[in-house]
Amino acid sequence: MPPVLELRGLSVRHGGVPALDRVGVTLEGGRITCVLGENGSGKSTLVSVLSGLRRHDEGELLLDGVPVRFGSPRAARAAGIATVWQDLAVAPLLSVWRNLCLGAEPTRGTWPLRRLDVDAARETTVRALERIGVTGVDPDQPVNTLRPGARQSLAIARAVHYGARALVLDEPTEPMTIAQHTLIGQAVLGARAQGLAVVLVTHNPRYAHLVGDRFLLLARGQVAGDLTRADVDSDDLTRLMAGGEELTALTTRLQELHPELGDR
Amino acid sequence: MSVDRLPFRAEPPRRRLLDRVLARPSLAAVLGLAVVVLLFGLRVPDLLTPAGLAAVLDSAALLGIGGVAVGLLLVGGHFDLSIGTVTLASAVLTAVLVGLGEWGIWPALLTSLAASLAVGLVNGLLVVRTGLPSFLVTLATALVLQGTTLSALPLIAGAPRISGLDAAPDWPSASAVFGATAEVGGGVFPVSLLWWLAVTAGAGWLLWRTRFGNEVLAMGGSRRAARELGVPVPRTTLVLYALTATAGWLLGTLALVPAASVGATPSLVTAIDFVVVAVIGGCLLTGGFGSMAGAAVGALLYAVAREGVELAGWDQRWSQAALGVLLLVALLVGGTVRGRLRAAPRS
Numbered sequence: 001m002p003p004v005l006e007l008r009g010l011s012v013r014h015g016g017v018p019a020l021d022r023v024g025v026t027l028e029g030g031r032i033t034c035v036l037g038e039n040g041s042g043k044s045t046l047v048s049v050l051s052g053l054r055r056h057d058e059g060e061l062l063l064d065g066v067p068v069r070f071g072s073p074r075a076a077r078a079a080g081i082a083t084v085w086q087d088l089a090v091a092p093l094l095s096v097w098r099n100l101c102l103g104a105e106p107t108r109g110t111w112p113l114r115r116l117d118v119d120a121a122r123e124t125t126v127r128a129l130e131r132i133g134v135t136g137v138d139p140d141q142p143v144n145t146l147r148p149g150a151r152q153s154l155a156i157a158r159a160v161h162y163g164a165r166a167l168v169l170d171e172p173t174e175p176m177t178i179a180q181h182t183l184i185g186q187a188v189l190g191a192r193a194q195g196l197a198v199v200l201v202t203h204n205p206r207y208a209h210l211v212g213d214r215f216l217l218l219a220r221g222q223v224a225g226d227l228t229r230a231d232v233d234s235d236d237l238t239r240l241m242a243g244g245e246e247l248t249a250l251t252t253r254l255q256e257l258h259p260e261l262g263d264r
Numbered sequence: 265m266s267v268d269r270l271p272f273r274a275e276p277p278r279r280r281l282l283d284r285v286l287a288r289p290s291l292a293a294v295l296g297l298a299v300v301v302l303l304f305g306l307r308v309p310d311l312l313t314p315a316g317l318a319a320v321l322d323s324a325a326l327l328g329i330g331g332v333a334v335g336l337l338l339v340g341g342h343f344d345l346s347i348g349t350v351t352l353a354s355a356v357l358t359a360v361l362v363g364l365g366e367w368g369i370w371p372a373l374l375t376s377l378a379a380s381l382a383v384g385l386v387n388g389l390l391v392v393r394t395g396l397p398s399f400l401v402t403l404a405t406a407l408v409l410q411g412t413t414l415s416a417l418p419l420i421a422g423a424p425r426i427s428g429l430d431a432a433p434d435w436p437s438a439s440a441v442f443g444a445t446a447e448v449g450g451g452v453f454p455v456s457l458l459w460w461l462a463v464t465a466g467a468g469w470l471l472w473r474t475r476f477g478n479e480v481l482a483m484g485g486s487r488r489a490a491r492e493l494g495v496p497v498p499r500t501t502l503v504l505y506a507l508t509a510t511a512g513w514l515l516g517t518l519a520l521v522p523a524a525s526v527g528a529t530p531s532l533v534t535a536i537d538f539v540v541v542a543v544i545g546g547c548l549l550t551g552g553f554g555s556m557a558g559a560a561v562g563a564l565l566y567a568v569a570r571e572g573v574e575l576a577g578w579d580q581r582w583s584q585a586a587l588g589v590l591l592l593v594a595l596l597v598g599g600t601v602r603g604r605l606r607a608a609p610r611s
Contacts, residue, residue, distance in 0.1 A: 116474060
């Protein structure tokens, strides 16, 4: 069985500068892959490619072994790849249900009288939130009356609801509370249990080691390391994250030790 | 924060009545309307006769159609200053085709609609492609279009005015659609009222009850979030500009057909009026929220103030000052609305 998602020699360029340079990764179902790296190492670009916001310039992106090229995040979501964005991607003045269903609103009637099925959308919203353990939410409430943690719940509920094959999480850069980390942890572990391919972009190596099955280290748009739990403990990961020099040194070391890594 | 406390605490389901009232974006317009009706109703009772009402509604209809179109665009996070000149230019084009080219009125109207849509697409493409502020982009296209129209009309027609268009053979059919009137109790009510109602209801439905509307709201609220969720931002923007251009064409037609003539008069300032009307009606200048019915009430408020000042025999320019004050109040209330929307406890 082919992996859910696979990147083969995938490159993305911003102008002439490669943001991702010949990246090769397989993302299997039922596994949590933590993506670690400094700022500018290509983590966000990887998220953009997986979720359809950016198209790759070279190489291949395979979904279930079939090369795909998503035209927009909507296409990626339709294919079952849902994303929790770093900024959570919520429109502040809109209600909870409008935010949750945005881009996949249930409709009824035929064009030109096709209209939002508001009741169905509200129901979907309540169910999606209940699925991640959140109850008693008024779906008509504007999102900016929610507390930041609740906004995150909304973003996670949306991704869990629409993600049938893969879940991509780009952790916010600002420090999170324990409750927020817990929520993300529950979401990724739940998705893994359902056999989804999970990609977690995180800044916290201890947390990564706690939930992750695999660790993808990125540096300057290249894969600097593709490690499993057997290869590292959480201290190793912390050290790897501590500084760019260490990461570069490790890249070289690993490549010496493991010639099969090749020039990635 | 403890682990067991999941971060989605249910907010109290019933927000306080005051909060809910203050969260209505059209609050300022409704209050303002009550105030001006009271003020001018006492000062100039003529305003409340059928004739006075017809005059108010006549000017409110045109302001309202433009205000609603601009309001929809404001909700999407954009601006259009060119709608006033599209109005002028499309009316002039129709008049030139009918009066000088001896076209039928319907082919001429379709041609000017197509030309208006082209202007809308140019606006939209410029905004989408360059990423420049739409305020400036549409100001530029408005100036180009107005200058071209005002200087080309006398050259083509040999006079600054084209009239006598009602000589065209199929004129009565167009007149029935765009220029009909109904007399009720001594007041002559124009058909533009029905267009105004239809445009307001249609825009409200489009904004709040369709996928397109949800995309417009999201795009105006947070363009980054909209892109990340797959809203086709360029396409939505283009459609919005096409809609305001169509509204401009409708306004031009509604002005041209009853008069059966058109003159070269500058019209850039009317675009500002539309923005004022939309903002008084509760559309946020920053995008992401607004009310089409509110924009219609805003137009009514504007029209009452304008006609009231005229009937009272005051200098017309006073109404501008009053509107300025009103706009300021509306902006402050808009700030309160957003403040209220954010006012729920945070931690």
